[in-house]
Each structure stands twice: as structure tokens, then as C-alpha cells.
Amino acid sequence: MARGIVVAVVALTVACEVAAVSLATDSPVVRVAYAVYAVTQAVAGALIVWRHPRHVIGWLLAGFALWNAAVSDAALAYGQRAAVNGWPLDDLAQLTALASWIIAGAGLWALFLLFPDGRLPGRRWWAVPIGWAVGAALAIPGWSLNPVLGSEFESGVNPFARDDIPTGLMFAVGAALIGGSLVLSVVALALRFRRSHGVERQQIKWVLLAAGVLGVLLPVSSALWTTWPPIQVFVALTFPLLPIAACVALLRYHLYDIDLVVSRTVSWVLLTVTLFGGYAAVVLMAGLVFASPASAALGALFVAVAFRPLRERLQNAVDRRFRRARYEVRQAMSDFVDRVRRGEAAADDVVQALRSAVGDPDLELVLRPRSAYDVPPGRTALPAGPAVVIHRVEDSGLVADGTDAGRLAIEIAALQGQLRHQLVELAASRSRVVAAADEGRHQIARDLHDGAQQRLVAIGLGLRHVQHRLRDDPSEDVSRDLDGAVAEITNAISELRSLAGGLRPAALESGLGAALRDLAARTPVTTTVRTTSERFRPDLESVAWFVACEAVTNAVKHAAAAALTVEVSRDGDSLLVVIGDDGRGGAEVGRGSGLLGLSDRVLARGGTLTVDSPAGAGTRVEARLPCE
Secondary structure, eight states: OHHHHHHHHHHHHHHHHHHHHHHOOSOHHHHHHHHHHHHHHHHHHHHHHHHOTTOHHHHHHHHHHHHIIIIIIIHHHHHHHHHHHTOTTHHHHHHHHHHHHHHHHHHHHHHHHHTTTTSOSSGGGGHHHHHHHHHHHHHHHHHHTOGGGGGGSTTSSOTTOOSSSOHHHHHHHHHHHHHHHHHHHHHHHHHHHHHOOHHHHHHHHHHHHHHHHHHHHHHHHHHHTTTOTHHHHHHHHHTTHHHHHHHHHHHSGGGSOHHHHHHHHHHHHHHHHHHHHHHHHHHHHHHTTSOHHHHHHHHHHHHHHHHHHHHHHHHHHHHHHHOHHHHHHHHHHHHHHHHHHTTSSOGGGHHHHHHHHHTOTTOEEESOTTSOOOOOTTEEEEEETTEEEEEEGGGHHHHHHHHHHTHHHHHHHHHHHHHHHHHHHHHHHHHHHHHHHHHHHHHHHHHIIIIIHHHHHHHHHHHHHHHHHHHHOTTSOOHHHHHHHHHHHHHHHHHHHHHGGGSOOGGGGGOHHHHHHHHHHHSSSEEEEEOOSOOOOHHHHHHHHHHHHHHHHHHHHTSOOSEEEEEEEEETTEEEEEEEEOSOOOOOTTSSSHHHHHHHHHHHTTOEEEEEOOTTSOEEEEEEEEOO
């Protein structure tokens, strides 16, 4: 029901304004401007009623928008057109429109008095509507019956004027009471703001901002009303600020930072006034010495030079007054950064500095944003360059300002944290390399002792036995013993060759390509080798060969690969080794010691090892070694 009514009010408002613009006899630009104001106010009120059907402010805005459209704009346009065309009721229509502003003004003080909850601040504030009612009862006849009003009629004469009534005194007293009601309503809103907090305080700030802008513009416009006609259009277009501010405050206040809006508005107004005054002063003073073009150029130079430092100083001064919390947070973090520069504070203390500045003892700073972190309920994460700040949701603006002012300290702390992490990883990698080398040497010693050495000892004993038998009984057939000795020698050679597989192969003396082709010839699966003829440092070729050996061995033993490819090439300043297979995949660097050992070996040379091994899609091992 309420929504249907308010939609009808908006439709009637639009219809009245269309009629007013169509019937206007004066400048259509001014009429369109006032039509925009009325329609904007009606829509703002309708939006509030649509969300909150019983909200007084919504009905107040929509109702007075219809009053302005029908009585002030449409009636005046009809009266003026009727006077020209001889239509009936032209004088009555003009009088009604000319006196309608007194009633329309009630919408202004009512908005201030009832905002934001639609109720009076207290019982004593009933004096405001009572005072206005008395003032309107005096001002309406004092204004309507005054002969001075005749200048506003198309005929130049007020046909309803009365000389036997003190209209001037009546209007003066009534206007004073109406003005007093408006002042008291503003005072009521200011007092309500001082007592408010949280949501209500943010809502009132929106209306106070719009009222402040209008409070500055209206006196200026009244002084220029007759001397500069465009000011009438400008004022009409600024009137919608108040209903828009009320609508935003009640429906969308949380989407915008009103403190930022106030701060920016005040600072830009002050900046404009200051620069304009400075420009005028420079032009006037320079005009005493130089010609007009030169003085204007000096004024423009002053504005260009003074703009940035003046804006920063004014913004800081305004923030100190209107955004005190933001100013204090930025100041605290700026002071901390200065102490870091002077060596009086450690960059790692940036977390404690942020906590103290924002007032959140549980604030966390994750210096490695790629690592996993949890965001508890009621908190949010804010990216801050190389870090992430986890803080209370309501502190988002302050935290953003704090991290912006303290970005240098955050970046230094992040770099220090990354350096420490890399040093720890490097130390662990070197420890693993040393341990693996020791274990490898021990394994070789055990294998030689338990395997090849024992085999060679057994061969020696066997040959000695053959020697004795030949001496004692030369006629005896000893071929079988000699065959056994030869077989043992063959096994020993094979085992020694296998052990040598973990050492630098002799084939590397002829180049990495020759060693890899020898490896491919000894691999039991089809292996394709593509390599460059360029020679590299011996240590790089050894690392590349070990990477290829380990990757090929893993593919044969664990991946059930049917085909392998080994590619070696130069990629810029790096030696690139890529081994691919068509096996079962699923290989991981951290699983088992083979790939982890390779990774450590590559990292020890300043390179990188990556393993791409999706399950069922083969494995690709890539080692990138710096050549410099």
C-alpha cells in the first residue's frame, strides 16, 4: 500500500514538473533546474519509503517534493501563462505559488528536527513546530497581502494587496519566527549529533555536510541573485544535495566514508578560496609593475607552484580536525618510519606499531602473502604490498591509512623476513648436501668392501687354488675352475661400473652430449637425446649429468616409462636441462631422497629445479643452472 502511494506521488511530481516546464514563459533552464530538484527529492523519499514504509523522513521528502512541483512550480507557470493568454484564475495561481515557499520551508526545518529516526529529540522541541505555525499564520497574509509583492506578478500589481492591514509588520514577525524555527532545528540536529555514536552519528554527518554546503552557497547566491542570473540555476542544482544526503544516510551510509567526503570537501573549498585569493593578490600587485598579460601569467605561475604543497598542508590540517583518527594513525606510522630511517627502531616492530596506532592488540601482519593464513570471524585481510594485514572489519579505513604511511617499514620487514627464510633454507640445503655426500661415500666404501672387494679376493683365492692344483696334478682338467674365476671377474667389473655410475663419468671429458648419449645407450627404454655442442664449466656439466641420471633412473624404476627425452640447451644466461617421460607421473620433490637430493645439488649451484608430474600424464623435470 505504502509503496503504491509513494510511486503515485513520484508520478504526480513528474507530471507537475513537465507541466511547469511546458507552460513556462521565462527561461526554461531555470524551470528544468527546479524540476530536477523536485523530482530528485521525490525519488529520494520514495526510495526510503520503499525500504522503510513507515519512515517519516521518506514521506516528508516525497510530500514536500509534490508540494513544490504542484504549488510552487506548476501553479506559478500556469499563472504566468494565464496572465499572458487571458486564462482564468491567473492572479490566484500566481499568489498561491508566490506564497508557497513559506509552507515549503517547513520541510527544511522538519528534516533537521526529525532526522534520522523521524522523532523529536524531546518534548521541549515541540516549541519549534509551534513557533513555525504561529510564524506562518502571520507571514502568509503579511506576504500575500503586501503591495510590495506586486513586482512579482505579471501585471506588476498585487490585486490582493491591503493597505489597512500592517502587512509589513506581520511578515517581519512571522519571518522571524520561521527563521528562529529553522535555527532551532539545526541546533537540535547538532545536539543530537553530539550525543550520537555509531550508525546514527555517521548518518547525521551526511545531512550536516549537505546543510553546510548549502549554508555556504545560499548567502553567496543571494548576493549575486540579480547581478549574475546563472547563479539561480546553480542554486537550483545544489538543492538536491540535501535529499540525496538524507537518502544515502538512511540506506547506504556504510558504503561510503563520510569522514573522507567531509575532509575532501572542506579541503578543496579552502584550497580553491586560498588559491583564488592568492591569484587575485598576485595579479593586482604585479599589475602595478607589469602589463596585464604578464601579471596574469605570474598569477597562474603562483597557482601552479603553490597548488601541491598548499593542498597537502590544508589536507593535513583538515584531517586533524575532521578525521582525527586517520590523522593520528598516519602520524604515528610516519613517526615510526622516521625512527626506522634513523636506526632508532627495528623494522620488525612494525606490527606492534600498527597495533598501537589502530588500537587493535590482535592485529596480525603476515609478511609472506603467498603463505597460508586464517581470517577469524569478524576480521578481514588487507593486502599491503609484500604483506597481508588481518584486522577488525570496522578498522579497514584506519588500517589502510596506517599501512600506506608505514609501507617503507613493512617492505623492509618483509625483505628481512625473506632473507632470513632464504638463509635458513640455504643452511638446511647445504647440510643435506654434505650429509648426502658423506652417506654416498660411506655407501661406496661399504659396497666396495662387501661387493667388488670380496669378489676380487675370491677370484684371487680361486686362481691361487688353480695354481696349486696345476702344480700338484698338471694333468687334471681345471677349465671349470678357470671359467668360474672369469665369471667372477666379469661380475666384479660390472659391479664396479655400476658403482662408478654415481661418480663423474669419464665420458664427460668429451662433453655433456657424449656422456648423455652413453647414458641413453645403457638405458633399457627408448631414450632420445637432444643437446647443444657448446661446452660449459665442468661443475655445471657434472650437475646437469647427475640430474639427467637421476631423472632417467626414476623414470625407469618407478614410472614404468616406455620412452624418454633428454634435452640440454642454453636459455639466455642459463643452462637448461629437461627430462621428460611418458610414465605414470605422481613424482614429488619431497617424496623420497632422490629428487630432494637433486634439488639440493641444483640449489647449491644457484639454480632451480621444477618437477611437473600430474598423475597418469608423465613427468617433466627441469633444471635451470646459471652459467655466470
